[in-house]
Amino acid sequence: MTVLVGIALTLVLAGAAAVVFTDDPQRQAITMSVYGVVMTVLFVLLAAPDVALSQVVVGTAIVPLMVMLTIRKIRDDR
Amino acid sequence: MSRRVRWWVLGVGLAGVGVALLLAFLHLPAFGSSFHPYRDLAVPASVRHGTANVIASLTFDQRGYDTLGEETIFFGSILAVVALLRPSEEERLVRQPDSTTPLQATRLFGYLLLPVTILVALNIVAHGALTPGGGFQGGIMLATGIHLMYVAGRFRSLEKLRPMVVFETGEAAGTAVFAALGFAGTAGAGYFLANVLPFGTFGQLLSAGTIPLLNVAVGIAVGSGGVVLLAQFFQQVFLVTGDEEKPS
Secondary structure, eight states: HHHHHHHHHHHHHHHHHHHHHHHHHHHHHHHHHHHHHHHHHHHHHHHHHHHHHHHHHHIIIIHHHHHHHHHHHHHHHO | OOOHHHHHHHHHHHHHHHHHHHHHTTTTTOOOOSSOHHHHHHHHHHHHHTTSHHHHHIIIIIHHHHHHHHHHHHHHHHHHHHHSSSTTEEEEEEOOOOOOOOOOHHHHHHHHHHHHHHHHHHHHTTTTTTOOOHHHHHHHHHHHTTTTHHHOOOOOHHHHHOOHHHHHHHHHHHHHHHHHHHHHHHHHHHSSOOOOOOOTTTSSSSSSSTTTHHHHHHHHHHHHHHHHHHHHHHHHHHTEEEEEOOOO
Protein backbone atom coordinates (compact mmCIF):
# COMPACT_ATOMS: atom_id res chain seq x y z
CA MET A 1 0.00 0.00 0.00
CA THR A 2 2.80 2.40 0.94
CA VAL A 3 4.42 1.66 -2.42
CA LEU A 4 1.17 2.48 -4.26
CA VAL A 5 0.81 5.73 -2.30
CA GLY A 6 4.42 6.55 -3.19
CA ILE A 7 3.75 5.93 -6.89
CA ALA A 8 0.58 8.03 -6.76
CA LEU A 9 2.39 10.88 -5.00
CA THR A 10 5.12 10.80 -7.65
CA LEU A 11 2.48 10.90 -10.39
CA VAL A 12 0.81 13.87 -8.66
CA LEU A 13 4.16 15.67 -8.62
CA ALA A 14 4.74 14.87 -12.31
CA GLY A 15 1.17 15.92 -13.17
CA ALA A 16 1.51 19.22 -11.33
CA ALA A 17 4.77 19.91 -13.14
CA ALA A 18 3.08 19.08 -16.47
CA VAL A 19 0.33 21.64 -15.74
CA VAL A 20 2.84 24.33 -14.73
CA PHE A 21 5.09 23.78 -17.75
CA THR A 22 2.29 23.68 -20.33
CA ASP A 23 2.53 27.02 -22.12
CA ASP A 24 -0.73 27.28 -24.05
CA PRO A 25 -3.66 27.86 -21.60
CA GLN A 26 -6.00 25.80 -23.80
CA ARG A 27 -3.69 22.77 -23.56
CA GLN A 28 -3.25 23.56 -19.88
CA ALA A 29 -6.97 22.89 -19.34
CA ILE A 30 -6.38 19.36 -20.64
CA THR A 31 -3.26 18.67 -18.55
CA MET A 32 -5.12 20.03 -15.53
CA SER A 33 -7.92 17.57 -16.26
CA VAL A 34 -5.41 14.68 -16.35
CA TYR A 35 -3.89 16.00 -13.12
CA GLY A 36 -7.41 15.82 -11.63
CA VAL A 37 -7.59 12.10 -12.45
CA VAL A 38 -4.18 11.46 -10.85
CA MET A 39 -5.28 13.30 -7.69
CA THR A 40 -8.43 11.14 -7.65
CA VAL A 41 -6.30 7.97 -7.69
CA LEU A 42 -4.27 9.32 -4.76
CA PHE A 43 -7.42 10.05 -2.74
CA VAL A 44 -8.82 6.56 -3.43
CA LEU A 45 -5.53 4.99 -2.27
CA LEU A 46 -5.61 7.11 0.89
CA ALA A 47 -9.09 5.66 1.63
CA ALA A 48 -10.93 8.96 1.02
CA PRO A 49 -13.57 8.01 -1.56
CA ASP A 50 -15.79 11.00 -0.68
CA VAL A 51 -12.99 13.42 -1.51
CA ALA A 52 -12.11 11.40 -4.61
CA LEU A 53 -15.67 11.76 -5.95
CA SER A 54 -15.61 15.54 -5.47
CA GLN A 55 -12.16 15.76 -7.04
CA VAL A 56 -13.00 13.72 -10.13
CA VAL A 57 -15.97 15.94 -11.01
CA VAL A 58 -14.63 19.35 -10.04
CA GLY A 59 -11.02 18.81 -11.08
CA THR A 60 -11.50 16.92 -14.34
CA ALA A 61 -14.71 18.43 -15.67
CA ILE A 62 -16.01 21.69 -14.18
CA VAL A 63 -12.75 23.66 -13.80
CA PRO A 64 -11.29 22.71 -17.23
CA LEU A 65 -14.66 23.53 -18.84
CA MET A 66 -14.68 26.99 -17.22
CA VAL A 67 -11.09 27.56 -18.37
CA MET A 68 -11.90 26.50 -21.96
CA LEU A 69 -15.00 28.69 -22.14
CA THR A 70 -13.07 31.68 -20.76
CA ILE A 71 -10.28 31.21 -23.32
CA ARG A 72 -12.82 30.95 -26.13
CA LYS A 73 -14.50 34.17 -24.97
CA ILE A 74 -11.17 36.02 -24.84
CA ARG A 75 -10.21 34.77 -28.34
CA ASP A 76 -13.58 35.83 -29.80
CA ASP A 77 -13.18 39.33 -28.38
CA ARG A 78 -9.82 39.86 -30.03
CA MET B 1 9.22 49.51 -0.74
CA SER B 2 12.23 48.68 -2.89
CA ARG B 3 12.61 45.34 -4.62
CA ARG B 4 15.41 44.34 -2.28
CA VAL B 5 13.30 45.00 0.86
CA ARG B 6 10.38 43.06 -0.60
CA TRP B 7 12.57 40.01 -1.17
CA TRP B 8 13.75 40.26 2.44
CA VAL B 9 10.17 40.46 3.74
CA LEU B 10 9.26 37.45 1.60
CA GLY B 11 12.32 35.53 2.82
CA VAL B 12 11.59 36.21 6.50
CA GLY B 13 7.94 35.23 6.00
CA LEU B 14 8.83 31.97 4.19
CA ALA B 15 11.44 31.06 6.82
CA GLY B 16 8.90 31.69 9.60
CA VAL B 17 6.27 29.51 7.94
CA GLY B 18 8.90 26.85 7.22
CA VAL B 19 10.04 26.68 10.86
CA ALA B 20 6.43 26.58 12.12
CA LEU B 21 5.55 23.76 9.67
CA LEU B 22 8.68 21.80 10.59
CA LEU B 23 7.89 22.05 14.33
CA ALA B 24 4.32 20.90 13.63
CA PHE B 25 5.41 17.98 11.43
CA LEU B 26 7.83 16.74 14.10
CA HIS B 27 4.91 16.24 16.48
CA LEU B 28 2.57 14.51 13.99
CA PRO B 29 1.65 10.86 14.66
CA ALA B 30 3.40 8.52 12.20
CA PHE B 31 1.76 7.96 8.79
CA GLY B 32 -0.67 5.03 8.90
CA SER B 33 -0.45 4.63 12.69
CA SER B 34 -3.40 3.51 14.81
CA PHE B 35 -3.55 6.67 16.95
CA HIS B 36 -6.85 8.32 15.92
CA PRO B 37 -8.61 10.06 18.83
CA TYR B 38 -11.00 11.85 16.48
CA ARG B 39 -12.02 8.60 14.76
CA ASP B 40 -12.54 6.88 18.14
CA LEU B 41 -15.16 9.52 18.98
CA ALA B 42 -16.69 10.05 15.53
CA VAL B 43 -17.33 6.43 14.49
CA PRO B 44 -19.38 5.42 17.59
CA ALA B 45 -21.30 8.72 17.36
CA SER B 46 -22.11 7.92 13.72
CA VAL B 47 -23.26 4.37 14.55
CA ARG B 48 -25.44 5.67 17.41
CA HIS B 49 -27.35 7.75 14.84
CA GLY B 50 -27.73 4.80 12.45
CA THR B 51 -25.40 6.33 9.84
CA ALA B 52 -23.32 3.85 7.81
CA ASN B 53 -21.25 6.54 6.03
CA VAL B 54 -19.28 8.14 8.86
CA ILE B 55 -18.28 11.03 6.58
CA ALA B 56 -21.97 11.85 6.03
CA SER B 57 -22.49 11.76 9.80
CA LEU B 58 -19.57 14.17 10.25
CA THR B 59 -20.70 16.54 7.52
CA PHE B 60 -24.43 16.67 8.26
CA ASP B 61 -24.88 15.53 11.85
CA GLN B 62 -21.77 16.08 13.97
CA ARG B 63 -20.81 19.35 12.36
CA GLY B 64 -23.81 20.23 10.19
CA TYR B 65 -23.49 23.90 11.05
CA ASP B 66 -20.12 24.05 9.23
CA THR B 67 -21.73 22.44 6.19
CA LEU B 68 -24.45 25.09 6.16
CA GLY B 69 -21.62 27.63 6.18
CA GLU B 70 -19.95 25.91 3.21
CA GLU B 71 -23.29 25.74 1.44
CA THR B 72 -23.73 29.48 1.97
CA ILE B 73 -20.20 30.16 0.65
CA PHE B 74 -21.06 28.14 -2.49
CA PHE B 75 -24.28 30.15 -2.89
CA GLY B 76 -22.42 33.43 -2.39
CA SER B 77 -19.66 32.52 -4.87
CA ILE B 78 -22.20 31.73 -7.57
CA LEU B 79 -23.98 35.04 -6.91
CA ALA B 80 -20.60 36.73 -7.34
CA VAL B 81 -20.00 34.98 -10.68
CA VAL B 82 -23.51 35.96 -11.86
CA ALA B 83 -22.80 39.58 -10.88
CA LEU B 84 -19.34 39.65 -12.49
CA LEU B 85 -20.24 37.92 -15.77
CA ARG B 86 -23.57 39.67 -16.39
CA PRO B 87 -23.68 41.61 -19.66
CA SER B 88 -22.36 45.12 -19.01
CA GLU B 89 -24.09 48.26 -20.26
CA GLU B 90 -22.12 48.31 -23.53
CA GLU B 91 -22.81 44.62 -24.20
CA ARG B 92 -25.93 43.09 -25.66
CA LEU B 93 -27.38 39.60 -25.72
CA VAL B 94 -26.97 38.46 -29.31
CA ARG B 95 -26.88 34.82 -30.34
CA GLN B 96 -23.37 34.03 -31.56
CA PRO B 97 -22.95 31.53 -34.40
CA ASP B 98 -22.14 28.02 -33.18
CA SER B 99 -20.86 26.21 -36.23
CA THR B 100 -18.83 23.54 -34.45
CA THR B 101 -19.92 19.98 -35.13
CA PRO B 102 -18.43 17.43 -32.75
CA LEU B 103 -17.00 14.13 -33.96
CA GLN B 104 -19.50 11.32 -34.45
CA ALA B 105 -17.78 9.26 -31.74
CA THR B 106 -17.94 12.20 -29.31
CA ARG B 107 -21.66 12.62 -30.03
CA LEU B 108 -22.35 8.92 -29.50
CA PHE B 109 -20.51 8.78 -26.19
CA GLY B 110 -22.06 12.04 -25.05
CA TYR B 111 -25.61 10.84 -25.68
CA LEU B 112 -24.87 7.42 -24.15
CA LEU B 113 -23.22 8.79 -21.02
CA LEU B 114 -25.69 11.62 -20.40
CA PRO B 115 -28.44 9.43 -18.89
CA VAL B 116 -25.87 7.14 -17.21
CA THR B 117 -24.13 10.09 -15.51
CA ILE B 118 -27.42 11.57 -14.31
CA LEU B 119 -28.54 8.20 -12.96
CA VAL B 120 -25.23 7.67 -11.11
CA ALA B 121 -25.48 11.21 -9.73
CA LEU B 122 -29.01 10.66 -8.40
CA ASN B 123 -27.88 7.34 -6.93
CA ILE B 124 -24.97 9.03 -5.13
CA VAL B 125 -27.30 11.67 -3.65
CA ALA B 126 -29.88 9.07 -2.57
CA HIS B 127 -27.31 6.79 -0.87
CA GLY B 128 -25.33 9.61 0.72
CA ALA B 129 -25.94 8.30 4.23
CA LEU B 130 -24.80 4.78 3.30
CA THR B 131 -21.97 4.87 0.76
CA PRO B 132 -19.28 7.39 -0.22
CA GLY B 133 -20.59 10.57 -1.73
CA GLY B 134 -23.70 12.54 -0.99
CA GLY B 135 -25.41 15.79 -1.86
CA PHE B 136 -22.30 17.69 -2.92
CA GLN B 137 -20.69 14.95 -5.00
CA GLY B 138 -23.97 13.82 -6.60
CA GLY B 139 -25.11 17.40 -7.18
CA ILE B 140 -21.95 18.53 -8.91
CA MET B 141 -21.97 15.31 -10.98
CA LEU B 142 -25.55 16.10 -12.03
CA ALA B 143 -24.49 19.57 -13.16
CA THR B 144 -21.59 18.08 -15.13
CA GLY B 145 -23.74 15.35 -16.64
CA ILE B 146 -26.21 17.87 -18.03
CA HIS B 147 -23.33 19.58 -19.86
CA LEU B 148 -22.55 16.37 -21.75
CA MET B 149 -25.39 17.68 -23.92
CA TYR B 150 -23.07 20.52 -24.97
CA VAL B 151 -20.22 18.07 -25.65
CA ALA B 152 -22.48 15.85 -27.74
CA GLY B 153 -24.60 18.48 -29.43
CA ARG B 154 -24.69 22.25 -29.53
CA PHE B 155 -25.28 25.13 -27.16
CA ARG B 156 -28.91 25.32 -28.33
CA SER B 157 -29.58 21.70 -27.32
CA LEU B 158 -28.04 22.41 -23.92
CA GLU B 159 -30.31 25.43 -23.52
CA LYS B 160 -33.35 23.28 -24.21
CA LEU B 161 -32.24 20.70 -21.66
CA ARG B 162 -31.77 23.16 -18.82
CA PRO B 163 -34.47 25.84 -18.41
CA MET B 164 -32.61 28.37 -16.28
CA VAL B 165 -35.58 29.36 -14.12
CA VAL B 166 -35.79 25.79 -12.75
CA PHE B 167 -32.13 25.77 -11.72
CA GLU B 168 -32.10 29.32 -10.37
CA THR B 169 -35.07 28.39 -8.17
CA GLY B 170 -33.49 25.05 -7.26
CA GLU B 171 -30.30 26.65 -6.00
CA ALA B 172 -32.16 29.02 -3.69
CA ALA B 173 -34.71 26.40 -2.60
CA GLY B 174 -32.08 23.77 -1.76
CA THR B 175 -30.15 26.19 0.45
CA ALA B 176 -33.39 27.37 2.11
CA VAL B 177 -34.49 23.77 2.83
CA PHE B 178 -31.11 23.10 4.49
CA ALA B 179 -31.60 26.09 6.80
CA ALA B 180 -35.24 25.11 7.42
CA LEU B 181 -34.14 21.58 8.49
CA GLY B 182 -31.72 23.31 10.85
CA PHE B 183 -34.55 25.25 12.47
CA ALA B 184 -36.62 22.05 12.64
CA GLY B 185 -33.79 20.69 14.80
CA THR B 186 -34.01 23.76 17.04
CA ALA B 187 -37.76 23.25 17.41
CA GLY B 188 -37.51 19.49 18.01
CA ALA B 189 -34.40 19.06 20.17
CA GLY B 190 -33.31 22.52 21.24
CA TYR B 191 -30.25 23.03 19.05
CA PHE B 192 -29.70 24.02 15.43
CA LEU B 193 -29.54 21.12 12.91
CA ALA B 194 -30.24 18.54 15.64
CA ASN B 195 -30.93 15.13 14.06
CA VAL B 196 -34.59 14.97 15.10
CA LEU B 197 -35.99 12.25 12.81
CA PRO B 198 -36.01 8.52 13.75
CA PHE B 199 -32.63 6.91 12.97
CA GLY B 200 -34.16 3.76 11.42
CA THR B 201 -32.20 0.55 10.78
CA PHE B 202 -28.44 0.89 10.22
CA GLY B 203 -27.66 0.40 6.54
CA GLN B 204 -31.20 0.90 5.22
CA LEU B 205 -31.97 3.56 2.60
CA LEU B 206 -34.18 5.52 5.00
CA SER B 207 -31.89 5.55 8.01
CA ALA B 208 -29.72 8.20 9.70
CA GLY B 209 -32.59 10.59 10.50
CA THR B 210 -32.35 13.95 8.76
CA ILE B 211 -29.16 13.11 6.80
CA PRO B 212 -30.92 11.79 3.65
CA LEU B 213 -33.11 14.92 3.56
CA LEU B 214 -30.08 17.18 4.00
CA ASN B 215 -28.33 15.27 1.20
CA VAL B 216 -31.27 15.85 -1.14
CA ALA B 217 -31.36 19.56 -0.22
CA VAL B 218 -27.63 19.92 -0.86
CA GLY B 219 -27.90 17.85 -4.04
CA ILE B 220 -30.56 20.20 -5.42
CA ALA B 221 -28.67 23.32 -4.31
CA VAL B 222 -25.26 22.22 -5.63
CA GLY B 223 -26.57 20.65 -8.83
CA SER B 224 -28.60 23.76 -9.67
CA GLY B 225 -25.76 26.01 -8.53
CA GLY B 226 -23.29 24.25 -10.83
CA VAL B 227 -25.63 24.68 -13.79
CA VAL B 228 -26.19 28.38 -12.97
CA LEU B 229 -22.42 28.87 -12.60
CA LEU B 230 -21.54 27.29 -15.95
CA ALA B 231 -24.47 29.04 -17.63
CA GLN B 232 -22.80 32.41 -16.96
CA PHE B 233 -19.69 31.28 -18.84
CA PHE B 234 -21.79 29.87 -21.72
CA GLN B 235 -23.77 33.13 -21.87
CA GLN B 236 -20.54 35.10 -22.22
CA VAL B 237 -19.34 32.86 -25.07
CA PHE B 238 -22.53 32.28 -27.01
CA LEU B 239 -24.82 35.23 -26.25
CA VAL B 240 -22.96 38.37 -25.22
CA THR B 241 -21.38 40.68 -27.74
CA GLY B 242 -19.64 44.04 -27.41
CA ASP B 243 -21.56 46.99 -28.87
CA GLU B 244 -18.82 47.82 -31.42
CA GLU B 245 -19.12 44.32 -32.85
CA LYS B 246 -22.77 44.57 -33.80
CA PRO B 247 -23.52 41.93 -36.42
CA SER B 248 -24.39 43.71 -39.65
